[in-house]
Amino acid sequence: MFQGQRGWFCRSVSRDLRQFWVAEGGTISDPRAADFLFSCDASHPDTLRIYQSLDYIEDNATVFHAYYLSAVANAEIKTSVALGHFILPPACLHKEIRRKIGSFIWEQDQHFLIKKPEKHFIRTPVVEKQMYFPLQNYPVNNMVTGYISIDAMKKFLGELHDFIPGSSGYLAYHVQNEINMSAIKNKLKKKY
Numbered sequence: 246m247f248q249g250q251r252g253w254f255c256r257s258v259s260r261d262l263r264q265f266w267v268a269e270g271g272t273i274s275d276p277r278a279a280d281f282l283f284s285c286d287a288s289h290p291d292t293l294r295i296y297q298s299l300d301y302i303e304d305n306a307t308v309f310h311a312y313y314l315s316a317v318a319n320a321e322i323k324t325s326v327a328l329g330h331f332i333l334p335p336a337c338l339h340k341e342i343r344r345k346i347g348s349f350i351w352e353q354d355q356h357f358l359i360k361k362p363e364k365h366f367i368r369t370p371v372v373e374k375q376m377y378f379p380l381q382n383y384p385v386n387n388m389v390t391g392y393i394s395i396d397a398m399k400k401f402l403g404e405l406h407d408f409i410p411g412s413s414g415y416l417a418y419h420v421q422n423e424i425n426m427s428a429i430k431n432k433l434k435k436k437y
Contacts (some may be wrong), residue, residue, distance in 0.1 A: 247266055251273070251274040257287050276294075294337065312351040
């Protein structure tokens with residue numbers, strides 16, 4: 246499943262989950278070389294260092310909750326688990342996010358991976374044969390709230406070009422509150 250992928254693991258991640266990563270073909274690396282950054286605690290000093298890094302600040306790094314690996318281990322179809330559901334934001338944002346979307350997916354079911362000494366993974370009875378974790382009011386209860394599904398988008402046929410405000414006769418406006426756009430357009434027409 247994770248063949249050729251490099252993962253960094255915060256010390257808050259259990260040994261079982263790290264072993265699962267390796268058993269599925271992944272390798273463990275330092276944060277700078279990792280393809281995936283996993284943590285179980287957004288306030289852990291290891292994870293805080295990631296949040297304070299230039300890569301994170303410049304949107305070049307994302308921390309995922311390590312229970313993603315548990316969900317993969319428990320899924321009948323490994324590729325059916327959406328990684329985006331397991332984005333772990335900084336702890337200072339958790340209260341506001343919970344207020345908007347409810348609980349995070351990893352908080353909805355605390356019955357995660359239990360590992361035996363051999364390579365057998367046992368599922369708890371609550372998640373037995375569960376292919377995915379149900380979300381309440383998807384996407385309202387999802388980290389990607391506010392984004393339209395690609396399935397709902399209209400197909401665009403044609404050539405794409407960069408949009409530069411002010412070029413090609415088009416302007417861009419920032420509207421702070423709901424206001425009458427026709428009044429703004431009329432004002433601009435009068436200026437020209």
